[in-house]
Amino acid sequence: MIHAKNLNFSIGDFRLRNVDIKVEKGKYFVLLGPAGSGKSIFLECLCGIRRVEKGSIFIDGRIVTNLEPRQRNIGYVPQDYALFKHLSVEDNITFALKVKGQSKSKRNEAAEGIAEVLGIKHLLKRRIAGLSGGEKQRVALGRALVAKPSVLLMDEPVCALDEARRQEICALLRKISDDLNLTVIHVSHNIEEAFSVADGAAIISEGQLQQTGTLNKLLREPANEYVARFMRCNNIFSCKALEPAPRGATKVEFCDGTLVVGSKVNGFAKLMVRPENVEVYNINEGGGGLGINAAEACVLEWRDFGSYVRLQLDGQSSLVAHVSYSTFKRLNLERSSNRVIVRLRPDSFYVFPEIHT
Amino acid sequence: MEYSGYENFLESREEKMLKSVDSPTSGWSSRVFAALTLFFVAVFVTIIAMLIIADILYIDKQAVIEVLKADFVRDSLWVSVWTSFTATAISLLFAIPMGYALSRFRFPGRLLADTIVDLPIVFPPLVAGLTLLVFFSQTFIGSWIEDGLGFEFVFQPKGIVLCQLFVSASFAIRSAKTAFDDVELRGEHVAMTLGCTRWGSFRYVALPLAKNGIIAGGILTWARAFGLFGPLMIFAGTFRGRTEVLSTTIYLELSAGNLEFALAIALLMIFIALISLMIIRAVGGKAQIL
Numbered sequence: 286m287i288h289a290k291n292l293n294f295s296i297g298d299f300r301l302r303n304v305d306i307k308v309e310k311g312k313y314f315v316l317l318g319p320a321g322s323g324k325s326i327f328l329e330c331l332c333g334i335r336r337v338e339k340g341s342i343f344i345d346g347r348i349v350t351n352l353e354p355r356q357r358n359i360g361y362v363p364q365d366y367a368l369f370k371h372l373s374v375e376d377n378i379t380f381a382l383k384v385k386g387q388s389k390s391k392r393n394e395a396a397e398g399i400a401e402v403l404g405i406k407h408l409l410k411r412r413i414a415g416l417s418g419g420e421k422q423r424v425a426l427g428r429a430l431v432a433k434p435s436v437l438l439m440d441e442p443v444c445a446l447d448e449a450r451r452q453e454i455c456a457l458l459r460k461i462s463d464d465l466n467l468t469v470i471h472v473s474h475n476i477e478e479a480f481s482v483a484d485g486a487a488i489i490s491e492g493q494l495q496q497t498g499t500l501n502k503l504l505r506e507p508a509n510e511y512v513a514r515f516m517r518c519n520n521i522f523s524c525k526a527l528e529p530a531p532r533g534a535t536k537v538e539f540c541d542g543t544l545v546v547g548s549k550v551n552g553f554a555k556l557m558v559r560p561e562n563v564e565v566y567n568i569n570e571g572g573g574g575l576g577i578n579a580a581e582a583c584v585l586e587w588r589d590f591g592s593y594v595r596l597q598l599d600g601q602s603s604l605v606a607h608v609s610y611s612t613f614k615r616l617n618l619e620r621s622s623n624r625v626i627v628r629l630r631p632d633s634f635y636v637f638p639e640i641h642t
Numbered sequence: 643m644e645y646s647g648y649e650n651f652l653e654s655r656e657e658k659m660l661k662s663v664d665s666p667t668s669g670w671s672s673r674v675f676a677a678l679t680l681f682f683v684a685v686f687v688t689i690i691a692m693l694i695i696a697d698i699l700y701i702d703k704q705a706v707i708e709v710l711k712a713d714f715v716r717d718s719l720w721v722s723v724w725t726s727f728t729a730t731a732i733s734l735l736f737a738i739p740m741g742y743a744l745s746r747f748r749f750p751g752r753l754l755a756d757t758i759v760d761l762p763i764v765f766p767p768l769v770a771g772l773t774l775l776v777f778f779s780q781t782f783i784g785s786w787i788e789d790g791l792g793f794e795f796v797f798q799p800k801g802i803v804l805c806q807l808f809v810s811a812s813f814a815i816r817s818a819k820t821a822f823d824d825v826e827l828r829g830e831h832v833a834m835t836l837g838c839t840r841w842g843s844f845r846y847v848a849l850p851l852a853k854n855g856i857i858a859g860g861i862l863t864w865a866r867a868f869g870l871f872g873p874l875m876i877f878a879g880t881f882r883g884r885t886e887v888l889s890t891t892i893y894l895e896l897s898a899g900n901l902e903f904a905l906a907i908a909l910l911m912i913f914i915a916l917i918s919l920m921i922i923r924a925v926g927g928k929a930q931i932l
Contacts, residue, residue, distance in 0.1 A: 334831045354834040361835040367828040371850040381836035384846070432836065 286310045286345055287331070287436045287468055293339035294330050301326055301492040303340070308436075308485070310345075311466040313459060315479040315500075317515065318489040324472040325364065327489070328438050331470070332361050345435050360429030362439040366421050368413045374400075374424050375409040381432035399427045402461070419450040423457075430461070436468045443478060455481040476500075476516060488512050505559065506635060513557050513637075520558040520604055521637075526550040534631050540602055544578050547631035555637040562633035563606035565596060566626040567616050579628040584618055600627055694912060701905045709906040714882050715891060719910070721799065722887040726867040729806035733814040733863045738856060741818025742844065746827070756819075763812045770809050771873030774801075799885055801878040806867035813862035821855020822848060861922050868915060 287308050294301040301323050308314040318324045329335045331342060333354035342350045349357045369377050376383070378399060379392040387395075400406040403423040408416065416424065422442060429437060442458065443451045459482045462469045473479055479486050480500055487497040488511075495515075496508035507513040510521055524537040524544065535550040536543055546556060568581065582600030594613040598604040604627065608616075616625055709715050744756055762770060778784035778796050787793050795801040825848050833843035871889040878885040880894060888911050895904035 329831075332831070332835050334834070353839070354831070355837045355839065357835070359835055361832060363828050363832060365826075365828065367826060367832045369829060369833075369847055369851075371853075380833070380846075384833075384837040384842060428832075428836070 286343070287470065288343040289327070289331060289340070290343065291340040292327070292330055292337050292342070294326060294335060294337050296326065296335075299323065299326070299492060301330070304489070304492075304494050306470075306487055306494070306497065308468050308470060310468055311462070312484045313462045313469045313471065313482050315483040315486040316470060316472045316489060317474065317476065317479055317486055317503075318472075319474055319515070322489045323492040324474075324489055325440050326492075328361075328440050328470065328472055331436075331438055332359060333357055358432075358435045360432070360434035360437040362422075362425045362429050362437070362442050364440040364442075364444065366425035368421055368424055368428070370413045372413070373409070374405065374411050374413065374416070377413065377424055378409075378427040378431055380428055385432070395431055396427075399431055403427050403457070418445050419454065422446065422450075422454055426458075426461075430465075430467075434467075436470065437462075439469065439471045441472055441474070444473070444475070451478065452481065458482055488515055490515075507557065508638065510555065510637065518557055518559050520560060520563065522556050522602055523553065524550070524556055525553050542580070544629065544634075545631045546634045546636065548634065548636055550636055557635045557637065558604075558629055558633050559635075560595070560605045560607040561593070562630070563598075563604060564628040564630065565598070565606050565608050565612065565616060566628065568622075568624045568626055570615070576628070578631060579626055582625055582627045584616070584623045584625055587613070587618065589613075596625075598625070598627055694909075697905050697909055701902050701909070705902040705906045706909070709903060709910060714886070715888075715907060715910070717883045718886040718888050718891045719914075721802065721885070722868060722889070722911075723914075725799065725802040725806060725887065726864055726870075729803050729810065729867045730814070730860055730864040732803070732807055733811035733867075734818075734856065734860050736811060737814035737818040737859060737863075738849070740815050741820075741852075741856070741859075742822050742848065744815075744819045745822035759812055759815050759819075761812070762809055763816075765809070767809060767870070767872035768876065771805060771876030774805060774808060774873065774877045796877065797879040797881065797885060799878070802874055802885060802887065805873045805877050806870050809870060809873060810863045810866035813866060814856075814859040817859025817862065818852065818856050821852035821859070824855065825851040857922065861919060864918070864922070865915065868918075869911070 287306075289304060289306045292301060292304045299321075304323075304327055306314070306316070316324050316327065326335065330337050333349070333352060333356075337350060340350070341348055344357060344359065354361075369380065372380070375393070375396045378396045379387075382392045382395055396409060397406060400409055403426060405420060405423045405427065408420060408424070413421070413424070422445075426442070429439075439458075443454045446454060455478060458469070458471070461467065462482075471479075471482060483500055485498065486500050486503055488495040488503060490511055496503055496512045498506075503512055504516050507516060507518075513521060522539060524539045524546075527536045527538050527543065529549075530536045530545050533547070533549060535546050535548065537546050537550055537554070537556075539556075544556075550556075580600050582598040582604065584596050585599050586597040588595045589610070593607040594610055596606045596608060596613075598606055606627070618625075740759070744752070744759070765773075775796065778788055788795065793800070795804050829847045829851070830838075830843040833847045834840070838846060869889055870887075871893065874880075874885070874887060874890060875893070880886045880890040886894075888907055892904045892907050892911075895901075895907065
């Protein structure tokens with residue numbers, strides 16, 4: 286278990302402010318944020334490379350805030366791996382054991398064991414210079430794991446790898462965490478990467494935590510606009526509650542029209558609709574007609590991302606929709622006038638907790 | 643294994659593509675560029691080689707044999723060798739911690755300290771000798787070191803080492819600093835998370851990675867110390883068998899009009915320098931700076 290309690294740290298103009306993250310034993314946690322948000326600095330504070338100004342760090346119930354990095358029992362994999370180029374793969378992996386004074390035979394045994402798990406046994410005698418990015422990543426991981434750390438801290442561990450390697454390494458990381466019951470904090474800017482490994486996650490921006498929770502919660506119940514936009518939802522609107530509607534819904538004023546939102550809204554509010562929840566119909570097929578929360582819109586732009594097609598819509602408000610390729614084909618956009626019908630189901634709205642008056 | 647095989651295949655393919663595009667051995671623009679750079683190498687090496695060959699052609703064998711047999715040449719050779727290697731060793735002893743400190747730590751007066759380190763490089767050599775002489779003969783501290791502590795430097799073999807140290811240590815310090823600058827601090831941080839103390843991370847990570855640069859600095863220092871002349875004349879003098887080094891012997895022989903003798907000693911110096919540099923390079927591995 287690792288608990289970073291109200292950590293504060295500053296360097297130059299940048300400040301890490303009251304960052305509070307707790308990861309239970311054996312859980313895999315991903316800290317998300319854009320470049321320059323303070324993710325790496327936070328990790329370095331946990332390692333002990335940087336001394337925190339305020340706050341505490343607990344590892345397995347032991348307070349380690351003022352301990353040296355070597356006394357914290359952590360494994361650290363930095364973004365560029367920082368492998369020791371003057372040593373072989375085997376000597377890199379067994380570095381921690383050599384420092385602890387273990388015999389050569391024990392070190393060799395440990396190196397072979399961990400290399401077997403990571404699939405790099407054939408590389409043990411090689412120099413670092415000739416390794417590929419994926420191989421270097423595995424060596425760095427082996428080096429961090431060999432001393433059996435309580436917590437593994439990884440800074441963008443797969444960002445330098447291609448998509449196939451990324452998936453492969455993420456699966457390996459998750460498996461290692463599960464097999465060893467190892468607590469992991471993994472720093473990343475990539476949402477897909479987080480979804481492939483995380484039990485829990487947090488989003489940080491400008492040194493401040495925006496939200497902590499499961500990825501599902503960050504995706505569908507964001508604490509604020511920043512989190513929603515980071516989780517790739519730009520369908521955010523301001524509205525004003527007009528009157529209650531049946532079944533706990535609320536009729537709200539939106540641009541020049543009205544919408545029915547499936548939950549209670551008070552006064553002024555901000556709404557979010559995830560792009561995958563926006564329903565788009567061919568203008569000739571209708572969508573049950575221009576019923577509740579439905580309107581005509583124009584498709585300004587579309588782009589095929591393989592697993593979905595992104596539509597940029599312009600109607601009463603600018604809107605982004607993600608539809609399947611079969612739905613996109615049905616819209617027949619290239620032959621028609623790019624006019625479609627858009628429908629927002631009342632239960633697809635999420636009302637932000639902050640209320641702007 | 644499959645994964646590694648595929649990745650190796652990709653890498654070797656990429657390597658081949660790179661070679662076909664950027665290798666200096668293919669493509670006319672690359673060839674012209676390579677030829678241009680090699681032209682300068684060839685011109686410089688040819689000039690130096692011609693100068694040495696001219697010396698070799700000028701002297702006769704008899705002078706070389708006499709030089710090799712002369713006791714005072716053997717004495718000055720020995721003094722040159724032991725003093726230059728001692729000065730290099732002491733320089734490196736200072737250079738490694740100083741290079742590390744200047745590279746890694748920020749402290750008040752760092753810029754000034756960094757500049758002072760380079761100062762002896764731009765000192766005219768005679769000024770360096772004069773400065774040392776004034777310090778040890780005219781100042782209270784200098785006199786106290788010489789008379790009070792009994793460490794005599796002026797006109798003593800120890801003075802040669804001090805002179806060489808003063809003039810050439812800057813090369814070792816500068817090279818060590820540059821070498822440590824090139825070592826990623828992150829590696830040391832990782833070593834600290836793997837159980838190292840600060841000293842351990844320096845010993846096991848920073849020092850081995852900076853090794854080539856430090857060796858290169860050592861070579862420069864030794865070369866400078868071995869060939870030093872001006873300051874030695876002023877501070878250590880030229881007492882035959884005691885403070886005479888090869889460079890001062892050449893000067894004395896020239897002053898006496900023995901040109902062939904002086905040239906033979908000069909060739910001996912060049913030969914020793916060549917052999918020493920080659921041995922240091924071979925033992926120390928690839929030098930990055932030189």
